[in-house]
Amino acid sequence: MAQDLGSRLASSESPWARGLRILIRNRMAMAGAAVILIWAVAAVAAPLIAPYDALSQSVEDRLSPPSAQHPFGTDELGRDVFSRVVYGARISLPVGLVVILFSMLMGASVGALAGYIGGVFDLLVMRLADITLAFPSIVLALAIASALGPSLKNALIAMILVWWPEYARLMRGQVLSVKNNEYVTAARSIGVSSGRILARHIIPNTSAPIVVKASLDAGSAILTIAALSFIGLGAVPPTPEWGTMISMGRFKFYHWWLTAFPGLAVLSAVLGFNFLGDGLRDAFDPQLRGT
Amino acid sequence: MGLSVHIIRRLLLIIPMLIGITLLTFTVSHLVPSDPLVVIVSEKALDQPDIVNAAIRKWGLDRSLPEQYLYYLWNLAHGDLGVSFKTKRPVAQDLAQYLPATVELGLASLFFALAFGLPLGIMAAIKAGSWVDHFARFISLLGASMPPFWSGLMALFVFYFKAQILPGPGRIDTRMITPTTITGLHLVDTLLVGDMNAFADALHHLILPSVILGWFTLALVCRITRSSLLEVLRMDYIRTARAKGLHERAVLLRHALRNAFIPTLTVLGLAFAGLMTGAIMTETIFAWPGIGRYAVESAANLDYPAVLGTTLLIAVIYIFINLLVDVLYGVIDPRIREA
Numbered sequence: 001m002a003q004d005l006g007s008r009l010a011s012s013e014s015p016w017a018r019g020l021r022i023l024i025r026n027r028m029a030m031a032g033a034a035v036i037l038i039w040a041v042a043a044v045a046a047p048l049i050a051p052y053d054a055l056s057q058s059v060e061d062r063l064s065p066p067s068a069q070h071p072f073g074t075d076e077l078g079r080d081v082f083s084r085v086v087y088g089a090r091i092s093l094p095v096g097l098v099v100i101l102f103s104m105l106m107g108a109s110v111g112a113l114a115g116y117i118g119g120v121f122d123l124l125v126m127r128l129a130d131i132t133l134a135f136p137s138i139v140l141a142l143a144i145a146s147a148l149g150p151s152l153k154n155a156l157i158a159m160i161l162v163w164w165p166e167y168a169r170l171m172r173g174q175v176l177s178v179k180n181n182e183y184v185t186a187a188r189s190i191g192v193s194s195g196r197i198l199a200r201h202i203i204p205n206t207s208a209p210i211v212v213k214a215s216l217d218a219g220s221a222i223l224t225i226a227a228l229s230f231i232g233l234g235a236v237p238p239t240p241e242w243g244t245m246i247s248m249g250r251f252k253f254y255h256w257w258l259t260a261f262p263g264l265a266v267l268s269a270v271l272g273f274n275f276l277g278d279g280l281r282d283a284f285d286p287q288l289r290g291t
Numbered sequence: 292m293g294l295s296v297h298i299i300r301r302l303l304l305i306i307p308m309l310i311g312i313t314l315l316t317f318t319v320s321h322l323v324p325s326d327p328l329v330v331i332v333s334e335k336a337l338d339q340p341d342i343v344n345a346a347i348r349k350w351g352l353d354r355s356l357p358e359q360y361l362y363y364l365w366n367l368a369h370g371d372l373g374v375s376f377k378t379k380r381p382v383a384q385d386l387a388q389y390l391p392a393t394v395e396l397g398l399a400s401l402f403f404a405l406a407f408g409l410p411l412g413i414m415a416a417i418k419a420g421s422w423v424d425h426f427a428r429f430i431s432l433l434g435a436s437m438p439p440f441w442s443g444l445m446a447l448f449v450f451y452f453k454a455q456i457l458p459g460p461g462r463i464d465t466r467m468i469t470p471t472t473i474t475g476l477h478l479v480d481t482l483l484v485g486d487m488n489a490f491a492d493a494l495h496h497l498i499l500p501s502v503i504l505g506w507f508t509l510a511l512v513c514r515i516t517r518s519s520l521l522e523v524l525r526m527d528y529i530r531t532a533r534a535k536g537l538h539e540r541a542v543l544l545r546h547a548l549r550n551a552f553i554p555t556l557t558v559l560g561l562a563f564a565g566l567m568t569g570a571i572m573t574e575t576i577f578a579w580p581g582i583g584r585y586a587v588e589s590a591a592n593l594d595y596p597a598v599l600g601t602t603l604l605i606a607v608i609y610i611f612i613n614l615l616v617d618v619l620y621g622v623i624d625p626r627i628r629e630a
Contacts, residue, residue: 127307130308130311131308131311131314134606134609134610135312135315135602136564136565136567136568136606137564137568138567139567139568139586139601139605140602140606142571142590143316143319143598143602144319144322145590146591146593146595147319147320147322147330147595148322148323149593150591219435223436227438227571227572230440231571231590232591233590243440246438246441253448259441259444262441263442263445266441267436267437267438270436271432274432274435275432
């Protein structure tokens with residue numbers, strides 16, 4: 001009987017492998033991944049894909065509608081909108097990923113420590129998280145970004161400061177739910193250090209929901225950075241950033257291509273991350289499904 | 292535990308939250324790299340000693356940080372959020388003027404989101420896997436993925452510029468006389484004075500912004516209603532209701548929906564955050580004179596007292612909405628009061 005169970009366990013695939021298998025069979029998630037891949041390639045190979053430089057101006061070509069030479073038309077300085085949209089991937093994608101990565105690392109480590117140590121540290125950190133979460137995130141980001149001064153870097157800092165608490169809360173809950181499991185007690189009883197217990201036993205067993213949340217949040221991060229730039233608190237002209245481009249073209253209804261294409265770029269990238277995030281959730285975190 | 296105890300306990304929990312959010316806005320006001328004076332009197336006024344001295348006295352800038360915070364609280368308690376650099380008026384007065392427009396837009400969006408989101412979510416759950424379900428999923432995904440500042444522009448392009456069936460930005464036609472302010476809500480004020488033309492015009496102007504703003508909430512309402520109704524429909528008491536020969540509509544209306552709406556109600560707190568986020572962008576696009584546009588313009592002008600005042604106001608409203616949701620939750624489900 002015991003041997004039977006042992007052999008069954010040995011032959012069964014790991015949860016990660018099983019999740020990956022479910023993910024690959026999810027068509028929506030794969031479509032999302034494909035869109036993200038396209039944008040990633042566009043970001044890396046922008047100089048090869050874009051027919052023109054993102055900043056080079058050409059007065060005689062200004063505000064020309066989409067054509068064979070300029071598939072997305074040109075803007076008021078004669079810059080090629082298609083090239084600018086392609087170069088825009090070099091900003092939105094990395095910025096979104098950096099925001100998510102730093103919020104996740106900061107939130108998860110603070111949350112893990114709070115859950116593991118408990119006490120005053122836990123109390124202070126979690127109250128700070130509660131307070132931060134009492135603000136709708138973009139409102140607080142707006143205040144912080146304007147206090148720090150308008151720049152892409154400051155918008156990034158503002159977003160990370162606003163986003164980490166959700167990860168901290170999630171990670172803390174996860175750690176609390178596993179820290180009294182037998183394998184942790186066992187590790188502690190044979191003298192394993194706290195740091196090693198956290199790194200080797202607790203974090204690997206609590207990271208799935210964090211990663212899923214990160215992938216679901218990546219789309220919002222791209223949206224938020226575009227929104228902050230649109231307002232004038234993120235990337236500044238002439239940077240080819242999608243939100244800035246939409247802002248520059250707003251209300252120029254006779255020249256609809258100025259806003260339509262950068263907007264579609266934001267929409268497709270966000271949809272891509274949302275599709276992939278949904279798929280990751282279904283594959284790795286069945287408890288969250290349908291929420 | 293009685294309902295009143297539940298409410299009192301919730302109210303008491305608000306006090307530490309209020310202290311927390313004021314501490315946070317106070318901290319943000321000290322993030323500004325230059326002189327803290329710049330946050331209060333703007334750079335231009337720095338060479339006017341009488342203004343500077345008055346500000347130092349009023350906000351306790353010559354005291355220690357904890358004392359400055361107490362000055363800040365004292366001023367807040369008297370409704371003093373500072374003076375806007377741009378409008379030169381007290382921020383509290385500005386906010387009072389702009390809040391009704393946001394409330395009107397927010398309520399209209401919420402109405403739109405519930406009127407379409409609930410039926411869509413219910414249909415999607417009853418006919419899970421059908422084309423209605425897929426359609427609902429598509430609409431929700433778009434709502435969650437579309438930048439509202441872009442969809443607003445596109446909607447204006449299609450319905451105002453091209454088709455010319457809906458009015459452009461603004462709350463009311465510029466050729467119309469602005470309605471007398473009674474409640475500040477144009478729809479209510481025009482009705483009160485009996486000006487049906489102005490009422491129709493205000494209603495027309497409300498359509499596009501509230502659809503764009505409400506879309507995100509619609510997505511939220513639709514998804515939550517669908518998933519919670521699906522869950523409820525699997526419950527034993529639903530099977531019992533069906534087994535005793537109850538008509539399907541009665542099962543749905545009397546047994547399933549009532550229970551399925553509880554999660555929908557709780558996300559309305561979340562929906563408010565979404566509405567505020569969207570209002571910031573939607574109001575900017577639709578030249579809607581509310582606190583969202585005020586926040587954006589102030590932020591772009593680095594008008595710190597106005598930005599921080601708006602931030603604080605929104606956070607306070609957010610806390611009270613969540614309180615209301617908590618209380619309602621306790622009313623609907625007595626088990627919550629025990630927790």
